[in-house]
Amino acid sequence: MQQKSEQKRLKTALPAIFAALVFLAVILIGANGTGERKYFAVSLVLLVGSMLPFFIHFERRRTQARELVTLSVLCAIAVAGRAAFYMIPQFKPVAAIVIITGVCLGPQSGFLVGAVSLFVSNFFFGQGPNTPYQMFAFGLLGVLSGILYNRGLLKSSRASLCLFGGLSTLLLYGGIVNLGTLLLSGLPPTLSAYLMVCLTSLPFDLIHAASSVFFLFVLAKPMIQKMERMKTKYGLFSSEK
Amino acid sequence: MRNRFAELHPAVLFLYFTAVILFSMFFMHPVFLAISLFCGFACSAALHLGKTLRFSFRFLLPMLLVMTAVNPLLNHRGATILLYVNDNPVTREALLYGFSSACMFSAVLLWFSCWNTVITSDKLVYLFGSVAPSLSLLFSMVLRFVPRFKAQIRTIENAQKGIGKGADQGSIFIRAKNGMNILSILTTWALENGITTADSMRARGYGLAGRTSFSIYAFNKRDKTALIVLIVMLFPVFYGAFTGENNIRYYPSLAVKPISFVSNLVYAAYFLLCAFPLLFNAAIEVKEHDSI
Structure with a gap:
């Protein structure tokens, strides 16, 4: 009994220890790193440090087969959707599907569908140094939509989803990926350089945001209905929220 | 070469x-x-x-x-x-x-x-299969589902064409509506089909202890x-x-x-x-x- 409570305490302490290690690494690199690449190193540590807990949690949860397959179906729809519109750059439904997943199945699943569908679709489009930033950004979109929906700040209405989808794709996704480009390229990490990178990619970010709004407008209602039906019919993801 | x-x-x-x-x-x-x-x-x-x-x-x-x-x-x-x-x-x-x-x-x-x-x-699936089994299963299923969904879209489209509701029939608005309808049919099919897949996996012992996995990679002298x-x-x-x-x-x-x-x-x-x-x-x- 004693041992069990000890184990439980250790289990609750682990995330804190992990976060402390990440912070320590960031401070050490930020303070002691000499070269111009220290900002990039810090961003890599933060990316890995923030995504790893989600993946570890998913591994340890021993997801049941039905939930696992449902998640992979959603990822595959996102990937196939991205591939279907490949001729229009940045016109992709991934963000819309990730947001809908976050709303219906919770932040955890939203993160997974975001990160995994980007990772897999980059097998068709080519992996690059940007991949971790894109994975993180889409994962964040899923987490955020899940949390905001659970808090009641995001409604499942069309207008609310489209507004959130457009803004978050433009500002969050675009902002993070542009920051990645800035840090990767070795341009000076200043506000003016960041704004320049954002400005050059603004047309693409705008198309991306518009495509999110479009797909949410068309897909939100039927997709949410279908997923709610799956949840009630098979009792999936009841432990998530 | x-x-x-x-x-x-x-x-x-x-x-x-x-x-x-x-x-x-x-x-x-x-x-x-x-x-x-x-x-x-x-x-x-x-x-x-x-x-x-x-x-x-x-x-x-x-x-x-x-x-x-x-x-x-x-x-x-x-x-x-x-x-x-x-x-x-x-x-x-x-x-x-x-x-x-x-x-x-x-x-x-x-x-x-x-x-x-x-x-x-x-x-990659092979490499992460032992470290992160659930994730790499998720990953390999997505890879398999993508071509499968594409094939299913063709099947659905052919059936819809038969009743005059193909993505290339009618005015542009009707076409768009038909296209979305095909996607909607695909999604419903994919989600339901996924459940069948999952039940089949469970019936074959997915997640039970002591199961091994097959791999074609051998670590040789080279x-x-x-x-x-x-x-x-x-x-x-x-x-x-x-x-x-x-x-x-x-x-x-x-x-x-x-x-x-x-x-x-x-x-x-x-x-x-x-x-x-x-x-x-x-x-x-x-x-x-x-x-x-």
Whole structure:
């Protein structure tokens, strides 16, 4: 009994220890790193440090087969959707599907569908140094939509989803990926350089945001209905929220 | 010609690319940049010559010029002032740093083009299968579902066409509506079909203890030799990283560690590491030619 409570305490302490290690690494690199690449190193540590807990949690949860397959179906729809519109750059439904997943199945699943569908679709489009930033950004979109929906700040209405989808794709996704480009390229990490990178990619970010709004407008209602039906019919993801 | 390097064990390949890509991202010393850029280009060209040439001249070269030009306009650090643009100094250090980081970025992109050809999805699934079984199962299922959904879309479309509701029938609005309808049918089918798949998995014992997985990758003698050679070459490079051999200061003025005998050794090790795929291919070629 004693041992069990000890184990439980250790289990609750682990995330804190992990976060402390990440912070320590960031401070050490930020303070002691000499070269111009220290900002990039810090961003890599933060990316890995923030995504790893989600993946570890998913591994340890021993997801049941039905939930696992449902998640992979959603990822595959996102990937196939991205591939279907490949001729229009940045016109992709991934963000819309990730947001809908976050709303219906919770932040955890939203993160997974975001990160995994980007990772897999980059097998068709080519992996690059940007991949971790894109994975993180889409994962964040899923987490955020899940949390905001659970808090009641995001409604499942069309207008609310489209507004959130457009803004978050433009500002969050675009902002993070542009920051990645800035840090990767070795341009000076200043506000003016960041704004320049954002400005050059603004047309693409705008198309991306518009495509999110479009797909949410068309897909939100039927997709949410279908997923709610799956949840009630098979009792999936009841432990998530 | 068969690329013998790409046939190595996934773990060896993964270690190799992770090391080389990380080194290329962080070592800004001119010698290291030149080695990585040259070998990255050569390895990529050995895998697909035409694609590499097209990519290099159409994308990398213009990017190199633009980034070299843009950096000194955004960054005014550095001691040697070349000229003034709008009262802002353009420094030699910023120009050189812009050029170096453009070389670094090009090298990373070239190495990633090798990664994309060599590290295929099945190798990644195999590698992470033991560390993260649920994730790699998720990953491999997504890979399988994508072509399957595409095939199913065709089936649905044919059926819809039969009742006059194809994505190419009617006015443009009706077409769009029909297209969305096909996607909706696909989604419902995919979700329901997924449940069937999951039940079938459970019936066959998914998640039970003591199950093993099949893999076609065997760790043979050749992989062992390659791994040992790689590790032996990693040591001097790490030693160089810790003693500052591959470090360079750009601002306020350029400063590198003076070249010594040791730094030549570190350069040589880094070159052997980066050129490993080419050297390995050549070595196997010679060996097999001799044995015939």
